[in-house]
Amino acid sequence: MTTHLEPNKTFPILETERLVLRQFTPADARDMLAYLSDPVVMKYYGLAPFESEQDALDEIDWYTSIFQKKTGIRWGITLKGTDQVIGSCGYLNWSTQHYRSEVGAELSKEHWNKGIMTEAFQAILQYGFDHMALVRIQGLMELENIASQKLCEKSGFIREGLLRKYEYTVGKFDDMYMYSLLKEDFSVVS
Template sequence: MEKKFPVIETDRLILKEIIRDDAEDIFKYLSDENVMKYYGLEPFKSIDEAMEEIGWYQSIFDEGSGVRWGITLKGHRNVIGSCGFLNKVPQHYRSEIGFELSKEYWGKGIANEALAAVIQYGFEQMNLQRIQALIEPLNLSSQKLVERNGFIKEGLMRNYEYTCGKFDDLFMYSLIKQDVETGSNT
């Protein structure tokens, strides 16, 4: 039986499945150097790369290792970013969280609204105990975003990933289910 993709609604947003018809939208922001600066991939150069990304979103959902939502504004069809889980480890009740947003929507609270909804979904619907975010040290806006959502910086993992021809250090951030339930991080 095929799993039904979960749709999340917030005050201003609909978080939905990203489909092939969204390739132009995905390409628009994933080809932007500013958006891709800390993404771990070069800016996309073709619509085919956007189609491959959409294929990856579908495969992680199908295999149960993650779920990636397209961020849309209510009343608009265009996907302006994505947010979701990857590298889920069911036996340890943890997953990584990732996100990106089209530059024209930065600074409007949209990423914060989407991230908060996805975190809530992870704890309540996926039964996660731990959500972690891996963020490059120079990516200050993403660090501030996860910190606003209660994440704790646990430490620096040196040369943790090799992307775009270089080794990247990454900060490990985490949010534990009890932190949200008790409000101990806010």
């Protein structure tokens, strides 16, 4: 993984073998709407499927605000050689005091089962431990979200337990599994 900063910017750009993870801009709203309007992609996102470019612009504004407040960071996932955003991944609820953050990700279903999210996930985990001083990275996911559970387990996360009725989203209470990865347990998945 290569990490570099664009001139006059502080947002880190991460490069892997096939991907460039970069900051979202308003120009990405249409690409974002394409996958975040898909009910299959949004099934475990915690929000209703997006209905307009304004929904996507609001999400991009939120990504910008968590980065500026240093409470999180969200990268747009692009394939090298293109600038089309096909998903995102990153951190939220970053606690510098406790050296931990939650991780999250989603990907356009046209790109599922190609190893793209595993590659992106490894890059952001490495970044979190190396540049954000994280000691613990945690993931919360619904019990039915098998793909995310497999992604976490493949990356070395351990399921710690069940949080009953932990979140209220899209008109329902959700039970959530808590997964965690500690810095000393992290190794790059090949």
